[in-house]
Every structure is written in structure tokens, then in C-alpha cells.
Amino acid sequence: MRAGNHLLILHKNTTMGFFDKFKSSRDIAKEEIKEVPWKLLSDVSQLDKILEESKSKPVGIFKHSTRCGISKMVLRGFEREYDLDDEKASIYMLDLLNYRSISNEIAAKFQVFHESPQFIVLENGQTKNHASHQSISVDQLK
Numbered sequence: 001m002r003a004g005n006h007l008l009i010l011h012k013n014t015t016m017g018f019f020d021k022f023k024s025s026r027d028i029a030k031e032e033i034k035e036v037p038w039k040l041l042s043d044v045s046q047l048d049k050i051l052e053e054s055k056s057k058p059v060g061i062f063k064h065s066t067r068c069g070i071s072k073m074v075l076r077g078f079e080r081e082y083d084l085d086d087e088k089a090s091i092y093m094l095d096l097l098n099y100r101s102i103s104n105e106i107a108a109k110f111q112v113f114h115e116s117p118q119f120i121v122l123e124n125g126q127t128k129n130h131a132s133h134q135s136i137s138v139d140q141l142k
Contacts, residue, residue: 036082038062041092044105053090054122058141060091063103063118071117074136078119081138089141 041050041061053059062078065071082091096103096116107114110122115132121140122128129140 036079036091037086038091038093041094041102042099044102046092047102047105047109050090050092051122051125055125057087058089058128059122060089060141061094061106061120061122062091062136063094063096063106063114063116063120065096065116067097068116070133074117074133078136078138083138084141091141 050059050061062075064075084091094102094106103114106112106120110120110127110130112118112120112127112130117136118130118132119136119140120127120130131137131140
């Protein structure tokens with residue numbers, strides 16, 4: 001894995017403790033991922049609150065299929081590039097397998113055709129933009 005090796009090289013250039021020598025590239029990659037302040041979207045009633053919240057700052061909804069390898073890959077890439085704080089944007093995660101009815105409501109309410117993975121950005125109470133698959137980017141929230 002090229003990205004994993006790159007992270008390993010970066011890590012080797014920093015001060016390492018004794019046990020750091022035993023970390024795999026995957027462990028190091030996990031440490032490099034910034035914590036994304038996900039809020040779980042688990043009830044259709046949250047959609048009205050999310051719309052209201054979008055009047056004060058951009059709100060992103062990431063629709064993720066937990067069984068899909070492509071969705072998982074896109075989610076990891078999104079988390080790696082995430083660099084916003086809570087004051088600049090809010091971000092919600094929708095687990096499509098457990099909450100498909102919410103996804104259907106999102107499609108109807110925000111007039112966005114369902115895709116997976118999908119990222120929808122709301123601003124000023126309406127859909128600002130949306131993207132799916134490799135087109136998903138944190139830049140859409142900025």
C-alpha cells in the first residue's frame with residue numbers, strides 16, 4: 001500500500017518510542033486520521049433540526065453503506081481530509097443499512113436522488129450541493 005508506506009516513512013522521521021517499532025502501516029494510518037465530529041442521524045425528526053441548523057452554518061450529511069467497500073473507501077478518504085471545526089460546519093452520518101427510511105425522506109425533502117455513498121450539503125435551509133462516490137470532498141462544506 002503506497003499511502004501506508006508513505007505514512008510509515010513520515011512516522012519514522014518523528015521521534016519514536018520503543019513500542020512504535022511494532023506498529024503496522026495500518027495502525028499508523030489510523031493515528032493519522034483526524035477525529036471527525038460525526039453526529040449520528042438516526043431519526044427522521046432530526047431532519048427539521050438539521051435544516052434549521054443549516055441557517056447558521058453549513059451542514060453535511062454523509063450517507064454510508066456499512067457493507068460496501070467503495071463506501072468505506074470514500075469514507076476513509078473523507079475522514080483523512082477533514083479539517084473543519086464544529087463552529088464552521090456540522091456533519092452527520094447516516095447508516096443506510098439501519099436507517100434506509102431516513103435516506104428515502106432525505107431524497108424527498110431535499111430533492112436529491114439517492115446514491116451511496118453520498119454527501120449532501122445544506123446551507124441556509126436548502127440543498128447547496130451533493131456528490132457521490134469519488135466526487136465526495138470536504139471542500140463541499142467550505
